Amino acid sequence: MAQIEYITVKNATRSTLNRLRQIGIEKAKRLQLMKERWEQHCYDNVEVVHL
Amino acid sequence: MEGFVRVFSTQQGDILQISFSEETNLLSKEAISHIGDIKLMGIELLRVKGTNSIGTNVLHYIEESVSEVFSLCSNAMIVYYCDFISPIPKTNKNAMPPQEYRSRLFENMFRRYIKQKRIRDIRLSVITVSGIDETYYFHLIYRDSHAMQASIIGNDIKEGYSK
Numbered sequence: 001m002a003q004i005e006y007i008t009v010k011n012a013t014r015s016t017l018n019r020l021r022q023i024g025i026e027k028a029k030r031l032q033l034m035k036e037r038w039e040q041h042c043y044d045n046v047e048v049v050h051l
Numbered sequence: 052m053e054g055f056v057r058v059f060s061t062q063q064g065d066i067l068q069i070s071f072s073e074e075t076n077l078l079s080k081e082a083i084s085h086i087g088d089i090k091l092m093g094i095e096l097l098r099v100k101g102t103n104s105i106g107t108n109v110l111h112y113i114e115e116s117v118s119e120v121f122s123l124c125s126n127a128m129i130v131y132y133c134d135f136i137s138p139i140p141k142t143n144k145n146a147m148p149p150q151e152y153r154s155r156l157f158e159n160m161f162r163r164y165i166k167q168k169r170i171r172d173i174r175l176s177v178i179t180v181s182g183i184d185e186t187y188y189f190h191l192i193y194r195d196s197h198a199m200q201a202s203i204i205g206n207d208i209k210e211g212y213s214k
Contacts, residue, residue: 003165004161004162004176023141046058048066049058
């Protein structure tokens with residue numbers, strides 16, 4: 001059995017695609033909110049690993 | 052398992068954050084009830100500062116963070132939805148869509164990591180949902196021993212998103 005498998009859904013309906021787009025938009029909003037908190041120095045005490 | 056957050060900075064001064072938390076938005080309630088005590092963890096990767104290209108040490112750090120989830124929790128599974136909104140820095144307009152780029156990148160990272168570490172019992176499912184002019188990508192990473200639960204999740208996404 002392969003360690004990577006592919007599952008494909010083709011011809012998804014418009015409502016499905018809208019729902020997926022919505023999930024992505026909500027995720028982007030969450031990330032944007034987090035970024036704004038960083039810019040407001042809310043996370044200044046967080047440990048940063050230097051690579 | 053509680054989620055966790057890692058913040059890291061690159062040699063170019065960029066700062067990124069990777070967070071792992073329980074994922075409840077992508078699946079139906081029925082599927083969640085059928086996967087038993089599996090901890091389904093989602094990943095969010097945020098660029099806090101900078102626009103430089105991501106180097107291999109960053110990719111390696113992300114791989115190690117994902118690996119840590121499996122080390123910390125024997126019944127963890129990871130599911131994530133590739134971001135299609137944030138552009139990929141320093142790519143031209145005619146390059147592939149950002150979500151496809153990320154899906155291929157994460158797939159290649161998984162392939163390289165399991166080869167390097169000789170890991171045999173962890174698998175990746177790449178789930179693609181497409182319409183006429185747009186495509187969305189989910190990835191599911193799981194242990195061999197959770198193949199049945201992975202199949203439930205894969206089918207839930209497939210059926211849920213093909214209605």
